[in-house]
Structure formats: C-alpha cells, structure tokens
Amino acid sequence: MSDLHPEVEAANSRFYRAFEALDLARMEAVWSHGEHVSCVHPGWPLLAGWPAVRDSWSAIFSNTEEMRFTLSDVRVVAAREIAVVTCTENILSGVAGRIAVTSVLATNVFERSPDGWRLILHHASHVLGGG
Amino acid sequence: MSDLHPEVEAANSRFYRAFEALDLARMEAVWSHGEHVSCVHPGWPLLAGWPAVRDSWSAIFSNTEEMRFTLSDVRVVAAREIAVVTCTENILSGVAGRIAVTSVLATNVFERSPDGWRLILHHASHVLGGG
Numbered sequence: 318m319s320d321l322h323p324e325v326e327a328a329n330s331r332f333y334r335a336f337e338a339l340d341l342a343r344m345e346a347v348w349s350h351g352e353h354v355s356c357v358h359p360g361w362p363l364l365a366g367w368p369a370v371r372d373s374w375s376a377i378f379s380n381t382e383e384m385r386f387t388l389s390d391v392r393v394v395a396a397r398e399i400a401v402v403t404c405t406e407n408i409l410s411g412v413a414g415r416i417a418v419t420s421v422l423a424t425n426v427f428e429r430s431p432d433g434w435r436l437i438l439h440h441a442s443h444v445l446g447g448g
Numbered sequence: 449m450s451d452l453h454p455e456v457e458a459a460n461s462r463f464y465r466a467f468e469a470l471d472l473a474r475m476e477a478v479w480s481h482g483e484h485v486s487c488v489h490p491g492w493p494l495l496a497g498w499p500a501v502r503d504s505w506s507a508i509f510s511n512t513e514e515m516r517f518t519l520s521d522v523r524v525v526a527a528r529e530i531a532v533v534t535c536t537e538n539i540l541s542g543v544a545g546r547i548a549v550t551s552v553l554a555t556n557v558f559e560r561s562p563d564g565w566r567l568i569l570h571h572a573s574h575v576l577g578g579g
Contacts, residue, residue, distance in 0.1 A: 353523065353525055355523065355534055357553050357555075357573065359573075359576075360573075360574070360575060360576030360577075361575065361576075362553075362575050363521060363534070363536065363553050365521070365523070390494060390496070392484065392486065392496070394484055394530065394557070394559070394568060394569075396527060396528065396529035396530045397527065397528070397529070398527035398528070398529075398530075399525065399527045399529075399530040399531075399532065400530075401530065401532070401557050401568075401569060403486055403494070403569065403571070405494065422488050422493075422494050422571070424488075424555050424557075424569065424571045426525070426532050426555075426557070428525070437525060437532075438525075438532060438534065438555065440534070440553070440555045440571050440573070442488065442490075442491075442571070442573030442574075443491070443573075444491060444492065444493050445490075445491030445492075446491075
C-alpha cells in the first residue's frame with residue numbers, strides 16, 4: 318500500500334497550502350463536498366456536512382491575517398479508497414495583529430475520488446500545556 | 449460500502465466497552481500492535497507505536513476508578529481495508545474520588561486484519577468551553 322503514500326502526502330500538502338493561502342476556492346477543491354465530511358478545529362465543536370465545514374473555513378479565513386505551517390511527525394496509512402494522515406502542525410499565525418506559535422495535532426482522512434484524493438475529515442487539537 | 453458499517457460499529461463499541469472495563473487485556477485485543485498505530489488522548493501529546501499506546505492505557509486504567517461512555521453523533525466511513533468512525537463521547541468518569549461529566553470528540557481509525565477490525569488510531573479532544 319506504500320505506493321499510495323506520495324499522492325496522499327501531496328493531497329495533505331495541498332490542504333495546508335490552501336490554508337496558508339487563505340483561499341476558499343482552493344480549500345473547496347481540497348475537500349469532498351458530501352454530507353459525510355466533518356471537521357473539528359482546535360477546541361471547536363464538531364462540524365458535520367460540507368456546508369458547515371465550508372462556512373468554518375470562510376470564517377477562519379476572514380479572521381486570519383497570516384498562517385504558516387511546518388509539518389512534523391507526518392504518518393500515512395493508505396488503502397485503495399481511504400487514506401489517513403496524522404501530523405503535528407507547527408503553526409505561525411497572525412490573528413488581530415498578534416503573532417502566535419502553536420503546535421496542533423491533526424488527523425486528516427482522505428477519500429479517493431475520480432479526481433484524486435479529497436479530504437473528508439480534519440480533526441485538529443491542541444496539546445494542553447504545550448505549544 | 450455501507451454493508452461494512454455494522455461490523456465497524458461493533459469494533460468501535462468493543463473499544464469503549466474495554467475502556468469502561470478498565471481492562472488492559474481487552475484493550476490490547478482491540479488494537480493493532482504495529483509501529484503504525486498512534487493515539488492522542490485529550491490534551492496529551494502524540495503517542496506513536498504500540499508500546500507507547502499500550503503504556504498510556506495502562507497508566508489511564510491505573511488512575512481511573514470509573515468510566516462510562518454514551519456515544520452520540522456516530523458516523524462511519526468504511527472501505528475494504530480502512531474504516532473511520534467519528535463520534536462524541538459523553539463521559540461520566542471518576543478520578544481521584546471526583547465525578548466528572550465531559551464531552552470529547554473522537555476519531556477512531558480501524559484497519560481490517562485477518563482477525564477483524566483493529567484500532568490503529570484514536571484521536572480524542574475536548575471542546576473548549578464545552579462539556
């Protein structure tokens with residue numbers, strides 16, 4: 318199954334590049350748009366279904382000035398139809414004029430579509446007392 | 449793919465029953481024991497590889513008197529080899545004589561083995577200001 322890893326890692330990178338670009342159209346292209354998609358931003362409640370997930374990115378992008386990700390601990394488990402990436406997001410962000418550096422643990426689940434791997438779950442959470 | 453949902457949900461239930469039983473042998477039977485398994489307990493750093501994951505359950509079980517889960521928002525995405533369950537864990541717990549009720553969001557990833565579905569990732573996180 319390891320031959321799938323490069324394309325899954327590429328899909329994972331596209332997600333973070335879209336996030337850094339604060340570009341809703343690029344983020345829309347990363348995700349599946351089904352009812353089965355879900356998203357947990359750090360500390361947020363569960364968002365289920367594409368409309369709620371899309372609205373969250375729109376809100377985050379509207380309130381973020383800058384966001385730079387360096388990933389570490391990237392691990393991929395990939396099968397033919399579903400792939401799971403776990404990683405540590407080392408984040409440099411600017412919100413309301415304040416620069417912050419944080420570490421967030423993320424699980425990203427991708428589903429193979431005719432157009433390639435699409436994100437169906439992003440679960441991100443803080444380490445308490447860390448980052 | 450939906451015909452896989454009952455067996456995946458059953459594997460997910462076994463995980464929570466083992467957790468409630470505070471029974472390390474049952475928890476060991478739920479998990480894959482590979483280097484690719486990982487676990488994020490709420491607020492904890494990433495644990496990678498079975499020995500670290502196993503040690504965490506041993507430590508949690510040693511420090512927990514009681515744990516009762518009621519699951520809500522259970523969602524399953526299943527393919528032939530990998531299945532992903534997301535759910536809200538509504539938890540009644542007793543630690544150091546203190547009873548607490550909390551809500552935790554969880555992503556559980558299962559891998560099909562010759563012996564059935566085995567857990568390879570548990571990612572759990574608190575909702576800030578909630579639960």
